[in-house]
């Protein structure tokens with residue numbers, strides 16, 4: 001919320017960060033349980049300037065109330081739903097329930113609990129922690145206008161060949177040799193804007209209304225898994241022959257393009273792909289070579305790392 005105050009510009013928002021909640025759904029007929037664990041962060045833009053300029057808190061939604069609301073709404077969700085749908089439901093609650101609230105921003109990070117398999121059989125109530133995380137962030141205005149961004153955090157991928165880096169600028173500061181054989185490792189962070197496909201053709205600029213959210217409560221969970229698959233398939237290539245990467249930049253672009261080509265209801269995607277270096281190990285004494293690198297022994301590092309990021313969007317997208 002921006003205001004003019006005593007000749008200054010004043011902006012404020014308040015909320016509760018990282019409210020942790022787990023929700024279990026028990027199927028009475030087949031005894032199969034589903035569960036999610038979410039870290040929910042809420043930020044409200046609201047007309048509560050009086051709490052800043054005088055001792056008047058009468059327009060404040062207490063952040064403690066926001067926290068409680070997460071648990072109340074989780075309780076009310078009798079059916080399993082995606083992080084996106086829960087974020088939308090919460091944000092719509094805050095903007096419709098409180099006259100002071102003009103915009104609600106809700107971000108959810110889902111912990112990667114995955115159902116375990118025992119002897120190839122899915123376990124009814126056993127879960128283990130995976131690695132990469134599903135994120136969802138929604139901004140809902142009082143009018144109902146809605147902006148939805150989903151994402152992946154911490155998707156660590158590596159390939160031991162089919163990667164090189166050649167033809168870059170060489171000058172008096174350059175030591176890096178050109179190569180067509182190196183390790184390629186990165187930790188992908190992706191963010192993408194969602195637009196339900198049904199509405200793509202007809203309402204391509206105002207799909208952001210709450211009523212255009214797909215009915216299937218797990219639509220965005222499935223979409224998350226499909227995007228992840230598309231990113232991984234493009235990074236690795238086919239199982240036997242793989243695919244050559246001329247640079248992290250090139251691979252990033254192909255990954256982003258694969259997602260936009262595959263999913264018409266995604267209007268833009270941003271990818272961050274640090275180049276995590278595995279350095280060739282060469283050790284020698286004055287007299288002789290102790291270890292000579294032959295694409296076999298590497299020194300794994302985490303810093304410094306290359307930082308490569310880009311976004312790709314359709315022309316009409318507003319990301």
Ligand SMILES: O=c1[nH]c(=O)c2[nH]c(=O)[nH]c2[nH]1
Nearest residue numbers: 165176246247248249275306
């Ligand atoms: O794929 C790469 N992109 C770069 O921009 C770069 N820079 C560098 O030193 N190594 C690499 N690798």
